[in-house]
Amino acid sequence: MICLIELRRVAVIGAGMASVTAGSGRTLSELFVDAASKAINDAGVGNIDSIYVGNMMSGFLQNQEHLGALMATALRREGIPTFKIEGACASGGVAMNAAVKAVLSGLEDIVLVGGVEKMSGYSTAEVTEGLMMAEDRIKVASTGVTFVGLNAMIAREYMRKYNVTHEMIAEFPVLCHGNALDNPFAQFHKKISVQDVLASPLVADPLRLYDCAGIGDGAAALILVPMERVHEFTESSVEVLASSVATDSLSLYQREDITTFEASKSAARRAYETAHISPQEVDVLEIHDAFSVLGPMALEDLGFAEKGSGTRMVIDGQCARDGKLPTNTYGGLKARGHPVGASGIYQLAELVLQLCNRSGKCQVPDANVGLAQNVGGIGSTIVVHVLKRGD
Amino acid sequence: MICLIELRRVAVIGAGMASVTAGSGRTLSELFVDAASKAINDAGVGNIDSIYVGNMMSGFLQNQEHLGALMATALRREGIPTFKIEGACASGGVAMNAAVKAVLSGLEDIVLVGGVEKMSGYSTAEVTEGLMMAEDRIKVASTGVTFVGLNAMIAREYMRKYNVTHEMIAEFPVLCHGNALDNPFAQFHKKISVQDVLASPLVADPLRLYDCAGIGDGAAALILVPMERVHEFTESSVEVLASSVATDSLSLYQREDITTFEASKSAARRAYETAHISPQEVDVLEIHDAFSVLGPMALEDLGFAEKGSGTRMVIDGQCARDGKLPTNTYGGLKARGHPVGASGIYQLAELVLQLCNRSGKCQVPDANVGLAQNVGGIGSTIVVHVLKRGD
Numbered sequence: 001m002i003c004l005i006e007l008r009r010v011a012v013i014g015a016g017m018a019s020v021t022a023g024s025g026r027t028l029s030e031l032f033v034d035a036a037s038k039a040i041n042d043a044g045v046g047n048i049d050s051i052y053v054g055n056m057m058s059g060f061l062q063n064q065e066h067l068g069a070l071m072a073t074a075l076r077r078e079g080i081p082t083f084k085i086e087g088a089c090a091s092g093g094v095a096m097n098a099a100v101k102a103v104l105s106g107l108e109d110i111v112l113v114g115g116v117e118k119m120s121g122y123s124t125a126e127v128t129e130g131l132m133m134a135e136d137r138i139k140v141a142s143t144g145v146t147f148v149g150l151n152a153m154i155a156r157e158y159m160r161k162y163n164v165t166h167e168m169i170a171e172f173p174v175l176c177h178g179n180a181l182d183n184p185f186a187q188f189h190k191k192i193s194v195q196d197v198l199a200s201p202l203v204a205d206p207l208r209l210y211d212c213a214g215i216g217d218g219a220a221a222l223i224l225v226p227m228e229r230v231h232e233f234t235e236s237s238v239e240v241l242a243s244s245v246a247t248d249s250l251s252l253y254q255r256e257d258i259t260t261f262e263a264s265k266s267a268a269r270r271a272y273e274t275a276h277i278s279p280q281e282v283d284v285l286e287i288h289d290a291f292s293v294l295g296p297m298a299l300e301d302l303g304f305a306e307k308g309s310g311t312r313m314v315i316d317g318q319c320a321r322d323g324k325l326p327t328n329t330y331g332g333l334k335a336r337g338h339p340v341g342a343s344g345i346y347q348l349a350e351l352v353l354q355l356c357n358r359s360g361k362c363q364v365p366d367a368n369v370g371l372a373q374n375v376g377g378i379g380s381t382i383v384v385h386v387l388k389r390g391d
Numbered sequence: 392m393i394c395l396i397e398l399r400r401v402a403v404i405g406a407g408m409a410s411v412t413a414g415s416g417r418t419l420s421e422l423f424v425d426a427a428s429k430a431i432n433d434a435g436v437g438n439i440d441s442i443y444v445g446n447m448m449s450g451f452l453q454n455q456e457h458l459g460a461l462m463a464t465a466l467r468r469e470g471i472p473t474f475k476i477e478g479a480c481a482s483g484g485v486a487m488n489a490a491v492k493a494v495l496s497g498l499e500d501i502v503l504v505g506g507v508e509k510m511s512g513y514s515t516a517e518v519t520e521g522l523m524m525a526e527d528r529i530k531v532a533s534t535g536v537t538f539v540g541l542n543a544m545i546a547r548e549y550m551r552k553y554n555v556t557h558e559m560i561a562e563f564p565v566l567c568h569g570n571a572l573d574n575p576f577a578q579f580h581k582k583i584s585v586q587d588v589l590a591s592p593l594v595a596d597p598l599r600l601y602d603c604a605g606i607g608d609g610a611a612a613l614i615l616v617p618m619e620r621v622h623e624f625t626e627s628s629v630e631v632l633a634s635s636v637a638t639d640s641l642s643l644y645q646r647e648d649i650t651t652f653e654a655s656k657s658a659a660r661r662a663y664e665t666a667h668i669s670p671q672e673v674d675v676l677e678i679h680d681a682f683s684v685l686g687p688m689a690l691e692d693l694g695f696a697e698k699g700s701g702t703r704m705v706i707d708g709q710c711a712r713d714g715k716l717p718t719n720t721y722g723g724l725k726a727r728g729h730p731v732g733a734s735g736i737y738q739l740a741e742l743v744l745q746l747c748n749r750s751g752k753c754q755v756p757d758a759n760v761g762l763a764q765n766v767g768g769i770g771s772t773i774v775v776h777v778l779k780r781g782d
Contacts, residue, residue, distance in 0.1 A: 027529060050636075059450030063532070065524035066479040066641065069771040073527075073641040079657065081636035082772065083485050086475040088457040094474050098489055104496035133456035136464075138418060141454070245441075245472035250457065250464040266470065380460040381473065 009227035010103045011237040011390060014043025015349035020187035020218035020337030022120035028058060028067065029074040032116040035219035035342075036075055039112065039349075043223035044233050049108040051075075051082040054095030054115035055341035057130045061122055071114070081108070088134035089290060090376025091115060092344025093245070093383025096222070100243040103224050110229075114221035115342035127215050131340070134377035140251050148212055148291065150252050150378050152204035155293040158259040159206065162308030164296070166206055170197035171314040172295035173210050173334045179321065180331025182361035187216045187337030197292070210334075211292040218339035220346040230390065237390035238355045241275035241369075244268070244384045252378045259308075261379030264301035268384050271371070272303070275386040279303035282386075283367040284354045285319075285327045286347035288375035289334050298373050299327075302384070326364040329354060344374035348385060355389040400618035401494045402628040402781060405434025406740035411578035411609035411728030413511035419446075419453060420465040423507040426610035426733075427466055430503065430740075434614035435624050440499040442466075442473040445486030445506035446732035448521045452513055462505075472499070479525035480681060481767030482506060483735025484636070484774025487613070491634040494615050501620075505612030506733035518606050522731070525768035531642050539603055539682065541643050541769050543595035546684040549650045550597065553699030555687070557597055561588035562705040563686035564601050564725045570712065571722025573752035576737075578607045578728030588683070601725075602683040609730035611737040621781065628781035629746045632666035632760075635659070635775045643769045650699075652770030655692035659764070659775050663694070666760075666777040670694035673777075674758040675745045676710075676718045677738035679766035680725050689764050690718075693775070717755040720745060735765035739776060746780040 016038025018031050026034075032053070040048070053067045064070070068082025087094035092115030099113035119127050131147040132140075140150075158164060174194055180186035192210055200209035230237045246267035252258055272278060279302065287298035296310025304325060305313050313319055319327035330336045330350045333343055351370035353359045367389070374383045407429025409422050417425075423444070431439070444458045455461070459473025478485035483506030490504035510518050522538040523531075531541075549555060565585055571577035583601055591600035621628045637658035643649055663669060670693065678689035687701025695716060696704050704710055710718035721727050721741045724734055742761035744750045758780070765774040 056456055057450065059448065059524055060454060060456075062528060063451060063520065063524055064528040065447055065451075065477055066526070066768050066771065068478055068485075069638045069641045069768060070527065072638050073645070073771075078638055078640045079654075080638060081485075081488070082478070082638050083489060083636075084477040085489075086456055086477060087459055087473070094459075094472075097472070098474060098476075098492075101489075101496035101498055102492050104498065105492035106495060107492055129454065133450060133454055135457070136461065137453060137455040245474075247460045247463050247469055247471060247473050249469045250460045254464070263470075377457050377460060380457065380464075 008104050010100050010224055010240040011227045011230045012222050012240065012352050013225055013230055013234050013237045014039045014223035015352045016042055016221045017185045017346060017349050018219045019185045020216045020339060022216045024217060026217055028062060028064060028116055028118050029070060031118060031217055031219040032071045032114055033074050035221040036112055036114050039221035039223050045110050045223055048077060048080065048110045048112045050080050050102060050111050052095045052099040052113040053084045054091035054345060055084055055117060056086055056088055056091045057117060060130045060133060062118060087381045088376035089340040090344055090374045090381045090383050091341035093374030096344060096348060096385060097243045097245050097383060099224055100240055103226055109226055111224040112221060113224060114219060115345035116219035117339035117341040118217045119215045119339060120217050136251050148207055149204045151291040152207045154258050155206050158293050161259050164311055166198060167194050168311040168315065169292045169296060170194045171311060172289055172292045173197055175314055175319055176289060176328050176332040176334040179329055180335030183330040183336055186331045186335055187214060188335045207291055213290045213333040213338035216337040216339050218337055218342045220342050220349045222345060222348060236356045238352045239388045239390055241388050242271040242386040244271040247381050248379055250377065250380045261301050261382060263379055263382040264298060264373060267382045268302045271384040271386050277369060281369050282371045284329060284351060284364050284370045285325055286351055286372040287327060288373055289328060289332045290338055302373055321364050329362050329364055344383060347372040347374060351387050355387055399495050401491050401615055401631040402618045402621045403613050403631065403743050404616055404621055404625050404628045405430045405614035406743045407433055407612045408576045408737060408740050409610045410576045411607045411730060413607045415608060417608055419449060419455060419507055419509050420461060422509060422608055422610040423462045423505055424465050426612040427503055427505050430612035430614050436501050436614055439468060439471065439501045439503045441471050441493060441502050443486045443490040443504040444475045445482035445736060446475055446508060447477055447479055447482045448508060451521045451524060453509060478772045479767035480731040481735055481765045481772045481774050482732035484765030487735060487739060487776060488634045488636050488774060490615055491631055494617055500617055502615040503612060504615060505610060506736035507610040508730035508732040509608045510606045510730060511608050527642050539598055540595045542682040543598045545649050546597055549684050552650050555702055557589060558585050559702040559706060560683045560687065561585045562702060563680055563683045564588055566705055566710055567680060567719050567723040567725040570720050571726030574721040574727055577722045577726055578605060579726045598682055604681045604724040604729035607728040607730050609728055609733045611733050611740045613736060613739060627747045629743045630779045630781055632779045633662035633777040635662040638772050639770055641768065641771045652692050652773060654770055654773040655689060655764060658773045659693045662775040662777050668760060668777065672760050673762045675720060675742060675755050675761045676716055677742055677763040678718060679764050680719060680723045681729055693764060712755050720753050720755055735774060738763040738765060742778050746778055
């Protein structure tokens with residue numbers, strides 16, 4: 001039997017974000033309800049058919065699982081199917097991918113997808129241990145290496161191989177901190193300079209404090225519907241042109257070249273094919289800059305710069321909001337904040353607002369196509385989404 | 392724009408199970424690879440398009456997340472999209488639901504879905520704490536009540552309200568232990584009597600040791616493909632007629648009646664509608680008997696018995712393998728074992744073997760339609776699947 005499939009098209013019709021903060025004492029439920037309620041109101045939907053929750057660390061830090069039912073109950077939406085989806089720091093991205101497939105499947109129409117993470121209120125040692133759950137506990141974490149330590153190895157090799165200085169890499173956090181000044185939901189509202197980055201405390205050589213995203217709590221949420229139902233709710237929507245997940249070997253020691261993420265390349269390649277676009281058609285970009293070096297690496301792996309030359313785009317001003325490829329326009333992971341399981345949804349929410357021309361002081365001109373890259377672990381899971389302003 | 396959807400049909404073409412054991416020292420990866428390799432070989436597939444891993448407690452017990460990339464790497468299948476899906480003890484069931492939607496979406500064809508949990512090697516206190524992650528940490532777990540304590544409240548109220556004795560409820564674990572004698576993958580190969588149940592150590596009054604599923608490690612896996620591709624791989628397959636997830640309020644104190652699970656009723660109602668069958672057409676049944684009282688409650692909530700009369704079906708022999716509705720034919724959670732995030736997949740793997748007439752000594756005659764019910768938390772997430780022998 002041959003079964004013909006006509007693929008649905010998926011639209012985002014609402015977005016909501018909680019402010020990223022540290023030390024507010026807000027619970028997982030309070031964070032999620034904040035973002036989800038905003039998304040639901042923004043979309044103007046009544047009923048929702050299902051909830052997808054991206055989260056990485058609640059079992060370890062809060063001793064709380066079953067976030068699907070927890071959030072449905074907190075939202076007074078008991079009854080509907082709910083799911084927690086985890087893919088380390090790409091938990092938000094993989095939750096979005098699962099939610100998109102739910103709409104494409106024809107089984108769920110109005111879908112709430114959110115990411116939430118609560119990281120503050122714990123010791124740095126606890127959070128450090130929690131982040132290493134992204135790596136192989138038995139073979140790698142047991143050695144005592146930390147997540148920032150692994151990224152420091154990448155930075156060191158990247159700088160050596162491509163003759164890139166720390167000053168050049170530090171331009172990325174400087175860009176992000178500048179953009180976050182205009183984002184009311186950002187964790188950090190503090191302009192920094194390259195010299196500030198290089199003078200900040202050393203965390204794992206060569207990475208310093210301002211090379212690294214901070215520890216914070218946050219949540220973001222989106223409402224998805226099939227394209228043919230957009231008109232029931234809104235005039236302005238954003239279409240999901242591509243949702244692509246790729247993996248690489250879990251651990252850094254298993255890779256040939258640690259200065260590139262193969263999963264980033266393959267996820268991007270598939271996303272461009274599905275969306276029928278080239279990198280040149282991307283107008284606004286959100287990349288996963290958990291550590292400064294990941295910024296230029298992403299620009300390269302996603303096809304915007306030659307290998308080793310990603311920092312040049314930043315230095316030349318191409319990534320600024322008035323540049324050729326505005327990048328991390330709300331501050332990115334570094335300055336908007338990186339509540340890990342939520343970051344992938346923050347990126348998408350920010351792109352939605354950009355594409356709908358609703359970004360206020362963060363707005364970039366004439367954005368038609370946006371791309372988001374969300375990284376789980378040491379490039380082990382990478383999710384690429386391409387969004388387009390609705391017709 | 393109106394977009395017409397012709398739903399794909401989804402088939403299971405392979406199943407694999409690891410033996411449920413305690414104390415073997417096997418890692419999460421070893422358990423998963425065992426089951427997944429068997430399923431892949433059973434299906435005869437080469438490439439697979441994606442991996443869905445159901446698991447509840449790895450963050451808490453193993454300090455390990457990112458199970459998707461971990462398992463892809465362990466299977467030497469790096470590159471493909473992977474997901475960890477969590478819904479407490481229904482993690483296996485919700486992973487299956489997500490995997491079914493992935494095939495229905497048209498984006499993934501050959502999908503590996505598995506469940507894995509490692510619970511042995513930890514103190515009872517640690518596992519008890521881990522199980523309570525299914526409930527609200529702040530409002531309920533903080534009181535000190537345990538998961539078995541909450542189920543004991545259900546048992547007490549069920550016995551009072553319906554004038555049911557412990558002897559009557561104890562028939563369910565007796566049935567399961569009898570069936571598990573013929574299951575080579577079962578954790579317990581030990582025939583027990585009603586008197587054994589009543590004489591076993593008290594855990595939470597009225598529930599005794601033999602009223603409760605044990606602590607064990609295990610993994611099970613399935614291979615899904617769209618129906619139209621079954622012929623490429625095999626002659627014998629099983630169709631997924633329905634995959635239905637429902638939730639209830641997270642906590643027991645929020646319910647009107649704790650002797651019934653509303654989510655079980657609503658998930659079943661939707662599953663019967665989708666599958667176009669009535670309860671009378673179910674030939675073989677797998678229900679979530681983590682605690683003895685949940686057996687009769689499930690028989691009632693799924694539409695097989697009047698409220699309060701579920702134990703009669705067991706006592707009358709209807710649930711035996713040669714009875715009218717063979718139930719938990721491989722031993723159920725009680726005797727096959729209950730590695731929580733894997734149980735939902737074990738149930739489905741067992742149904743697949745029954746419907747393909749491959750169950751050996753566990754085989755029931757003429758099984759055409761099977762139903763599985765998987766419960767997360769205190770009935771907060773319930774997944775119902777209906778499978779049918781392929782044409």
